[in-house]
Amino acid sequence: MGIRTGQDYINGIKSRNPEVWLNGRLVEDIYNEPIFNQPIHEIAKLYDLQHDPIYQNDITHICEQTSERVNNAFLSPKTGDDLQKRSKLFEVYARKTYGLMGRTPDFLNVVVTSMAHNCWFLDKYNKDWSKNIQNYYKHIRDNDLFLTHAIVNPQNDRSKSSHEQKDPFTHLGTVEETKDGIIVRGAKMLATLAPITDEVIIYSFPGFVPGDERHALAFALPIDAPGLRIICREPVQDGKRSMFDHPLSSRYDEMDALLIFNDVLVPWNKVFLYNNVEAANLLYPMTGIAEQPAHQSGVRGYIKLAFAVEVACKVADSIGVDAYLNVQRDLGEVVQSVEVIRALLRVAEYEYTINEHGEARPNPDALETIRGFLPEMYPRAIEVIQTIGAGGLLMSPTGADFDHPDLREDVEKYYGGRSGVSAEERVRLFKLAWDLCGEAFGMRLLQYERYYTGDPVRKRAIFYNKYKKAKKFSMVDEVLAKPTNEGLETINQ
Ligand SMILES: Cc1cc2nc3c(=O)[nH]c(=O)nc-3n(C[C@H](O)[C@H](O)[C@H](O)COP(=O)(O)OP(=O)(O)OC[C@H]3O[C@@H](n4cnc5c(N)ncnc54)[C@H](O)[C@@H]3O)c2cc1C
Numbered sequence: 001m002g003i004r005t006g007q008d009y010i011n012g013i014k015s016r017n018p019e020v021w022l023n024g025r026l027v028e029d030i031y032n033e034p035i036f037n038q039p040i041h042e043i044a045k046l047y048d049l050q051h052d053p054i055y056q057n058d059i060t061h062i063c064e065q066t067s068e069r070v071n072n073a074f075l076s077p078k079t080g081d082d083l084q085k086r087s088k089l090f091e092v093y094a095r096k097t098y099g100l101m102g103r104t105p106d107f108l109n110v111v112v113t114s115m116a117h118n119c120w121f122l123d124k125y126n127k128d129w130s131k132n133i134q135n136y137y138k139h140i141r142d143n144d145l146f147l148t149h150a151i152v153n154p155q156n157d158r159s160k161s162s163h164e165q166k167d168p169f170t171h172l173g174t175v176e177e178t179k180d181g182i183i184v185r186g187a188k189m190l191a192t193l194a195p196i197t198d199e200v201i202i203y204s205f206p207g208f209v210p211g212d213e214r215h216a217l218a219f220a221l222p223i224d225a226p227g228l229r230i231i232c233r234e235p236v237q238d239g240k241r242s243m244f245d246h247p248l249s250s251r252y253d254e255m256d257a258l259l260i261f262n263d264v265l266v267p268w269n270k271v272f273l274y275n276n277v278e279a280a281n282l283l284y285p286m287t288g289i290a291e292q293p294a295h296q297s298g299v300r301g302y303i304k305l306a307f308a309v310e311v312a313c314k315v316a317d318s319i320g321v322d323a324y325l326n327v328q329r330d331l332g333e334v335v336q337s338v339e340v341i342r343a344l345l346r347v348a349e350y351e352y353t354i355n356e357h358g359e360a361r362p363n364p365d366a367l368e369t370i371r372g373f374l375p376e377m378y379p380r381a382i383e384v385i386q387t388i389g390a391g392g393l394l395m396s397p398t399g400a401d402f403d404h405p406d407l408r409e410d411v412e413k414y415y416g417g418r419s420g421v422s423a424e425e426r427v428r429l430f431k432l433a434w435d436l437c438g439e440a441f442g443m444r445l446l447q448y449e450r451y452y453t454g455d456p457v458r459k460r461a462i463f464y465n466k467y468k469k470a471k472k473f474s475m476v477d478e479v480l481a482k483p484t485n486e487g488l489e490t491i492n493q
């Protein structure tokens with residue numbers, strides 16, 4: 001089949017009936033559910049880009065194995081040029097969604113591509129796991145599927161390991177083996193976009209300890225697998241909000257969900273790892289599924305930060321406050337933060353390495369530095385929007401006020417910006433800014449940047465420890481090894 005259109009994607013959504021709970025009710029029709037409908041259309045637009053002659057060559061390629069056109073997320077990067085092709089895809093998708101949708105189809109398709117490319121790792125433990133991931137990769141590539149994932153255990157008691165939780169099946173685990181596959185029970189979080197995807201892949205961040213064997217597993221399933229329950233977080237919009245009043249939250253809200261597996265059968269051919277703590281802990285560091293999606297996150301995060309910074313600059317300009325030194329300083333700072341991320345991305349993409357398995361990997365230090373700083377830079381950009389927009393962010397009238405003839409004159413007079421900025425221009429800009437920096441939608445976007453990659457505190461600590469091992473701080477040793485009487489000898493002669 002190869003690349004799908006937006007309509008193909010929508011037809012897929014309509015053909016399935018996952019068990020999705022939203023606000024205490026079972027959603028009967030995912031496509032027509034107002035809260036999901038617009039985000040479905042935003043994803044569909046990305047699928048359509050694959051057929052758009054302006055974008056097609058930038059985001060797709062002809063598959064060597066099938067001679068069909070497939071998305072660049074399925075390209076196993078072997079050269080720097082391949083990394084560039086991927087980068088182009090990430091940038092196109094991110095620009096179309098302003099970086100606000102983090103888990104567009106490219107993200108997990110890159111994860112599975114990397115796992116399959118590094119099947120040597122699974123091969124060491126079990127040849128079937130390795131074969132299964134390779135077949136799964138072909139399945140999602142050739143059917144151009146959209147995946148969600150859940151790699152974190154629910155937060156019940158973080159001071160205890162999986163097998164120490166009150167109920168042994170709080171964290172997802174295997175109940176039994178059957179001739180058809182494994183039966184799994186328990187929960188996993190936090191599956192972004194789950195209700196509007198085709199399939200789910202389950203694996204874990206490292207952290208299992210001996211005793212956790214039943215929880216150490218990886219597999220994939222269709223999103224409507226019998227027994228899989230999806231409980232959505234409270235929506236940040238009702239699906240009926242006006243695009244005038246909420247230009248971002250009405251379009252780009254990515255629903256997040258908890259996945260509960262009520263004795264779900266995972267067929268053997270979809271099991272990628274099972275009953276093995278060591279393999280489950282090494283999957284993330286060994287198969288490129290940290291670095292390859294971090295490239296997507298880096299490009300997407302760059303666009304999102306650049307977008308927030310543009311909003312800050314436009315808000316300042318629209319009310320003439322960017323004439324003040326303090327405002328210029330803040331704007332200069334956040335513009336520089338965008339430039340820092342842009343530069344780091346170039347380092348990541350050009351200082352790549354080819355590993356012994358022939359896979360091109362972007363520079364991990366640069367990507368990890370992005371992952372370290374974005375959770376600080378993005379909230380700072382949001383703070384700058386809040387500070388510069390100040391009370392005006394809360395004062396905006398609604399689109400309905402603009403439409404009412406009795407209010408028109410007041411609205412035009414009192415809501416306009418600096419000379420040349422009409423009331424409608426300014427109000428629409430401020431509403432967009434408020435979606436980003438004040439609404440629940442914007443706060444979720446901020447929380448996403450803080451936590452999408454795991455706990456930033458522990459990530460930084462891991463980075464430091466690796467850096468220390470690799471660099472050994474040899475310049476200091478070198479200078480200290482110099483003779484302490486070097487200069488004195490010549491002076492005394
Ligand atoms: C908007 C959003 C979307 C997301 N989408 C996805 C998704 O699609 N798929 C997915 O799998 N995940 C997703 N995530 C989840 C993400 O992977 C986790 O939020 C992240 O890994 C952090 O884990 P946690 O939220 O369980 O926090 P916790 O690990 O519970 O941490 C909570 C706090 O306790 C501290 N803490 C906890 N344990 C320790 C420890 N051992 N040592 C020191 N400090 C500790 C942390 O520093 C933190 O401050 C998403 C998260 C967000 C916010």
Ligand SMILES: Nc1c(O)cccc1C(=O)O
Pocket residue numbers: 111151289290291293294297452453454
């Ligand atoms: N956050 C990640 C995820 O959810 C899947 C794969 C990789 C990551 C990551 O940031 O490393």
